[in-house]
Amino acid sequence: MGVLGLIIKREYNARVRNKSFIVMTFLSPLIGVGMIMLIIYLTQVNQDSKRTIVVVDESGLFYKDFESSETLDFLDLSPAGLESGLDIVKENTYYGLLYIPKDVKKQPSTVKFYGDEVPAFATLEGMEQQIEKKLTDEKLIDRGVDLDLIDQSKTIVSINIENFTGERTSKVSNWIKAGFGGAAGYLLMMFIIIYGNMVMRSVIEEKTNRIIEVIISSVKPFKLMMGKIIGTTLAGITQFSIWILIGGTLLFILTAYLGLDPTSTQNPVGNMGATDLDKIELIVLDILNLPLLKLALYFIVYFIGGYFLYSSFYAAIGAAVDSETDTQQFMLPIIMPLMLAIYVGLFSVIENPNGTISTAFSIIPLTSPIVMLMRIPFGVPWWQLAISITLLVASFIFTVWFGSKIYRVGILMYGKKPTYREIIKWLKY
Amino acid sequence: MNDLLAADHVSKKFGKYTALNDLSISVPEGSVFGLLGPNGAGKTTLIRIINQITMPDEGAVYLGGEPLQNKHIMNIGYMPEERGLYKSMKVGEQVLYLAQLKGMSKADAKAKSSYWFKRLGMDGWWDKKIQELSKGQAQKVQFIVTVLHGPKLLIFDEPFSGFDPINAILIKDEILKLREDGATIIFSTHRMESVEEMCDHIALIHKSNKVLDGNLATIKRNYRSNTFEIGLETSDDSLSSLENLQGTLLREMTDNWEVTPATFNTIHENDLKVKVKIPDNMTANELLMYLTNKASVNHFVEVIPTVSEIFIENVNAN
Numbered sequence: 001m002g003v004l005g006l007i008i009k010r011e012y013n014a015r016v017r018n019k020s021f022i023v024m025t026f027l028s029p030l031i032g033v034g035m036i037m038l039i040i041y042l043t044q045v046n047q048d049s050k051r052t053i054v055v056v057d058e059s060g061l062f063y064k065d066f067e068s069s070e071t072l073d074f075l076d077l078s079p080a081g082l083e084s085g086l087d088i089v090k091e092n093t094y095y096g097l098l099y100i101p102k103d104v105k106k107q108p109s110t111v112k113f114y115g116d117e118v119p120a121f122a123t124l125e126g127m128e129q130q131i132e133k134k135l136t137d138e139k140l141i142d143r144g145v146d147l148d149l150i151d152q153s154k155t156i157v158s159i160n161i162e163n164f165t166g167e168r169t170s171k172v173s174n175w176i177k178a179g180f181g182g183a184a185g186y187l188l189m190m191f192i193i194i195y196g197n198m199v200m201r202s203v204i205e206e207k208t209n210r211i212i213e214v215i216i217s218s219v220k221p222f223k224l225m226m227g228k229i230i231g232t233t234l235a236g237i238t239q240f241s242i243w244i245l246i247g248g249t250l251l252f253i254l255t256a257y258l259g260l261d262p263t264s265t266q267n268p269v270g271n272m273g274a275t276d277l278d279k280i281e282l283i284v285l286d287i288l289n290l291p292l293l294k295l296a297l298y299f300i301v302y303f304i305g306g307y308f309l310y311s312s313f314y315a316a317i318g319a320a321v322d323s324e325t326d327t328q329q330f331m332l333p334i335i336m337p338l339m340l341a342i343y344v345g346l347f348s349v350i351e352n353p354n355g356t357i358s359t360a361f362s363i364i365p366l367t368s369p370i371v372m373l374m375r376i377p378f379g380v381p382w383w384q385l386a387i388s389i390t391l392l393v394a395s396f397i398f399t400v401w402f403g404s405k406i407y408r409v410g411i412l413m414y415g416k417k418p419t420y421r422e423i424i425k426w427l428k429y
Numbered sequence: 430m431n432d433l434l435a436a437d438h439v440s441k442k443f444g445k446y447t448a449l450n451d452l453s454i455s456v457p458e459g460s461v462f463g464l465l466g467p468n469g470a471g472k473t474t475l476i477r478i479i480n481q482i483t484m485p486d487e488g489a490v491y492l493g494g495e496p497l498q499n500k501h502i503m504n505i506g507y508m509p510e511e512r513g514l515y516k517s518m519k520v521g522e523q524v525l526y527l528a529q530l531k532g533m534s535k536a537d538a539k540a541k542s543s544y545w546f547k548r549l550g551m552d553g554w555w556d557k558k559i560q561e562l563s564k565g566q567a568q569k570v571q572f573i574v575t576v577l578h579g580p581k582l583l584i585f586d587e588p589f590s591g592f593d594p595i596n597a598i599l600i601k602d603e604i605l606k607l608r609e610d611g612a613t614i615i616f617s618t619h620r621m622e623s624v625e626e627m628c629d630h631i632a633l634i635h636k637s638n639k640v641l642d643g644n645l646a647t648i649k650r651n652y653r654s655n656t657f658e659i660g661l662e663t664s665d666d667s668l669s670s671l672e673n674l675q676g677t678l679l680r681e682m683t684d685n686w687e688v689t690p691a692t693f694n695t696i697h698e699n700d701l702k703v704k705v706k707i708p709d710n711m712t713a714n715e716l717l718m719y720l721t722n723k724a725s726v727n728h729f730v731e732v733i734p735t736v737s738e739i740f741i742e743n744v745n746a747n
Contacts, residue, residue, distance in 0.1 A: 006529050014518065210513025214574065217480040217507045218530040220499075408482065 004223050004230075011202060011231025016238060025239050029247035037254055051095035056085040058102040065134055066098075072123065086114060095119070098127060108135060178350045181374025184299055185345055188306050188369055189338050195236035195307070196314040196334070200327065202228050203318030203407070221404035225319070229311050229400070233304075291377075298376050298385075305392040306369025310334065312396055316403030319410055341367035345374040353378035363388045365395040433458040433582060433613045434479065439488035441474055448474040450637040451488070456582075456615060456630065461608060463628035463645070464617040465736060470634040472617045473510065476584055480507050492582065503532040506580035510587040512571050514559045520570055521555035524577065531578040538577065545573045549599070565596050572600055576607060583607060584615045589623055601627070621736040633740050640743045645736075652734045652742070654706055657716060658691050660728025661701040674700055678723050697727045704732060 015021055052073040055066055058081075066074035075094070077085045082099055089097045096115025104111060111131060113119065137147060203225070206212040215224065317330045344367060348357045353375050362372040362380070368388045372380070434456040441449040449471045456462045464472050477483050479490055481497055490497045492504060515523055521542070528538035546552060549569050559567055568591065576583065583604070589597045605627070608614050616624045625645075632642035641648065661678075663670040679701065682688050687706040701724075707716050713731065720726050734742070 003530060006526065010518075010526055014515070018517070205515070209516055210511045211515060212513075213477075213480075213482070213509035213511055214507070214513070214527065215530070216482050217505070217509075218502055218527065 003219055004227050007219065007224060007227025008231040008234070011228050012234050014202070015198065015232055015235035021235070021239070025242050026246065029243050029250060032243075032247055033250040033254065036251065052092075053095050054085055054089050054097045055100070056080070056082050056097060057100045058082075059100055059104045061104070061134060061138060062100060062131070065130055066127070089114070100131070104131075105135060105138060108132075175350075177377035178346070178374060180295065180377055181345060181349065181370075182342075184303070184373040185342055185370035188303055188373075189342065191236065191240070191303075191307055192310040192338065193335075195232060196311045198236065199229055199232045199311040200314040200318035201324060202232055203315050203403075204321065204324060207322055207410075216408065221319075221407040222401060225312070225315050225400050225404045225407065229308060229315055233307060233311065295376060299373060301389060302369040302373050302392075305389065305396065309365060309369070309392060309396045309399060310338075312399035312403060316399060316406055319403045319407035337366040338370070341370035345371050349374045349378075354380075359384065363391060365392045368392055431458050432456060433493060434615075435491045436475065436479075437489050437491065439475070439478060439485045439490065441471075441478065441483065441485050447637050449478075449485070452634070452637075452639050453488075454632045454639065454642055456613060458613055459608065459611060460630045461605075461614045461616065461628050463621075463624050463631040463736075464615055464634065465621045465624075465631055465740065466619065466634035466640075468619050470619075471637045472619075472634055473586060475634075476507070476509075476586055476615075476617055479582075479584065480505060500532075503578055504581045506575040506578065506583045508571060508575040508583075508585045508588065510590070512568070512591065514567060514570060514574070516560040517558055519555070520551075520557050520559060520562070523559065524570065524574055527574045528577045533578050541577050541579070542573065545577060549573065549603075564591075565593050568592055568596055568600075572603070576603075580612065582613050582615065584617070586617045587620075588616055588618065590618075590620075621740065625736050631736060633736075633743065635740070635744050640740065648739065649733055652739045653731065654734070655709060655711070656704055656706040656732040657713065658693060658704050658728065658730045658732050659702070659720065659726065660693070660695055660697060661703075661720065661724040662697060662727055663700050664725050671700060674724055679703070693728070693730075695728050700724075702728075 050071060050073055052075055053066075054075045054077050055062070057076070057078045060078070066076075068074050077088060080088065082097075085097055085099075088094070096113055096119060099112045099114065101107075101110045108131075113124070113127075140147060140150070206215055206224075313334050317327055317334075320330075321327055341361065344357065344361045348355065348361070349371060352358060358371065358375055361367045362375050363384065365388075369392065372385070372388055376385075432455040434454075436452060436454050439449055439452050440447070452471070452475065454464075454475075464475065466472055474483070478485050479497070481499070481502065492501050495501075518526075524542045525535060525538050528542070529535060533541075546554065549572075551566075551569060551573075554562070554566070554570075559570065562570070575585075585604070588600070588604075592600060604614055616628065618624055628645050630643065631645050631648065633640040661674060663674050679688070682703070682705060686708070689704045691702045691704040693702065705716065707713075713729075717726065717729060720729075
């Protein structure tokens with residue numbers, strides 16, 4: 001085994017055998033799943049308490065239009081009138097009273113809701129939509145329009161886009177594509193923040209243990225840095241995989257066992273019409289139409305490249321300081337480009353995937369892992385990918401070299417908190 | 430004797446600060462070489478250059494006649510002044526890891542380390558973590574890490590600082606044994622008296638410059654001043670002979686030579702303790718003969734300058 005292999009192995013073992021690492025590896029998925037289950041449970045408890053809304057409809061237009069749902073009961077008390085209706089609500093501690101006056105057709109904004117608390121946004125909007133639809137229909141009928149005719153003539157159009165190289169895209173899938181890139185970007189950012197720090201601590205370790213001179217007289221700092229980054233990354237991937245494995249299994253078992261369905265709260269698609277189903281079919285087709293293999297491949301390339309680049313920054317910071325408390329001043333400049341990349345991705349790429357800003361940021365190494373991942377589903381010329389990946393790898397290697405230079409010089413001056421200016425000066429040594 | 434290590438006009442600057450200025454030394458094979466000088470003189474910088482931790486700005490270092498290369502790291506064992514090991518790593522794993530970094534095979538490292546563990550009475554430490562060991566125990570591990578790969582050149586920076594007296598003697602003996610086995614040793618220290626008796630070659634460094642170097646005995650011979658420390662006793666206990674000794678004799682010696690009072694410890698109750706510097710053309714025997722005629726001599730030692738005295742004399746002269 002080469003020296004680099006030895007260092008990678010030691011770093012990996014040092015991380016993986018660490019007690020807090022082991023505890024967190026097995027505790028985190030438990031906590032995560034526990035939280036998810038708690039949220040699901042709470043939302044269901046919330047939904048279980050059925051609410052009753054009394055409807056007083058003086059116009060007589062809405063008779064039985066308000067359908068009761070699982071969480072909401074509508075009670076038609078139109079004959080009782082507004083005042084006795086309010087009394088009934090108070091007596092029975094009902095949730096509230098919806099009052100629709102007689103001339104609602106002419107003055108739609110006279111509809112009122114009485115209640116102790118402001119109703120949920122969705123509830124309010126549901127009622128508004130029903131009233132709006134009914135009133136619109138009524139007005140159309142008044143003018144002699146056939147409602148069936150309108151229903152029949154409704155059409156859904158989705159423009160299919162094909163570029164000159166033959167790659168097909170469609171407008172509907174833009175959000176899916178952006179979603180894919182966004183998810184990948186967030187995953188990368190999370191990974192960097194969790195495990196980048198670990199690389200940094202590992203670099204500081206040699207200094208706090210005072211073993212640095214012994215090590216550095218045996219291996220080149222460049223190899224040491226490289227070994228630390230790779231070893232810690234492998235440890236991170238191990239932990240991440242265990243999290244996904246345990247978390248997934250737990251979630252699966254719990255949902256099956258408790259009969260809770262986590263998807264039901266995420267997609268409250270109550271009563272879907274035929275047109276909605278069509279749309280979903282289109283979306284599924286769009287996902288299948290994405291070049292999944294290519295995406296997976298580039299995801300791996302950019303994920304590893306991006307993570308390596310950022311952890312080499314962390315390593316360089318670790319090389320420059322003596323203790324973790326001195327690292328604060330360097331943290332912001334690392335997080336900033338990550339945030340920038342996410343925002344550029346969310347606003348610029350979706351707006352115009354091949355525009356100047358998107359292209360530029362997908363080539364600059366600091367932002368390219370996230371921005372390019374978001375652009376790839378839309379189709380990116382191969383030369384841009386080539387430049388982007390080359391720059392990413394080159395800047396990773398440069399940063400490791402830079403960090404090892406700092407590391408080498410850093411041992412010559414113990415116990416001094418370095419400034420940016422000093423670090424630049426060190427490069428000349 | 431061939432030179433194992435030679436530094437040839439080595440200079441190193443850190444920004445505007447000159448750490449080493451055109452320094453040349455040669456370390457003969459099989460010698461114990463003392464690299465001596467006060468703190469900040471540049472000793473550690475030179476050692477770091479030898480260990481290829483930093484590169485010299487000018488000049489070159491040769492090991493066994495070859496310019497320093499990456500492969501030479503396995504020929505050098507270095508115990509830095511700042512000592513340390515991975516605290517949460519097990520002793521055995523750590524020793525193997527560091528030995529493998531130096532280029533040893535795992536099997537070889539295992540065999541050698543079990544030899545050293547036995548030799549230094551460290552059986553049963555293999556699976557302990559460094560943080561479970563006492564400081565003295567950790568220092569033994571540190572020593573093994575330094576010598577395990579059987580380097581030709583051993584460098585100890587401030588070797589005995591931090592060692593307790595028992596371990597210091599133990600390590601000292603082990604180092605001397607390694608030298609008998611053919612290793613060349615470099616001691617770097619600012620406490621010159623601590624290694625004086627062990628070194629056969631020295632180099633004195635002061636403010637980035639070499640002040641003096643060479644064979645220790647030769648240097649001392651060059652710096653001796655023909656001065657003798659003398660303790661005299663009266664031949665009988667009478668008051669007149671005491672007066673004779675402290676009056677007449679002392680006056681006579683003072684007239685002829687440079688005489689200064691001396692303080693030293695002996696088992697005798699001396700009536701007169703002095704240091705006498707005689708001219709170069711006069712021998713110790715002549716002085717002794719002169720003295721034995723006048724009184725009984727119970728202490729007669731040539732004053733040999735210590736390394737730090739030579740150092741101070743040189744620094745003041747420059």
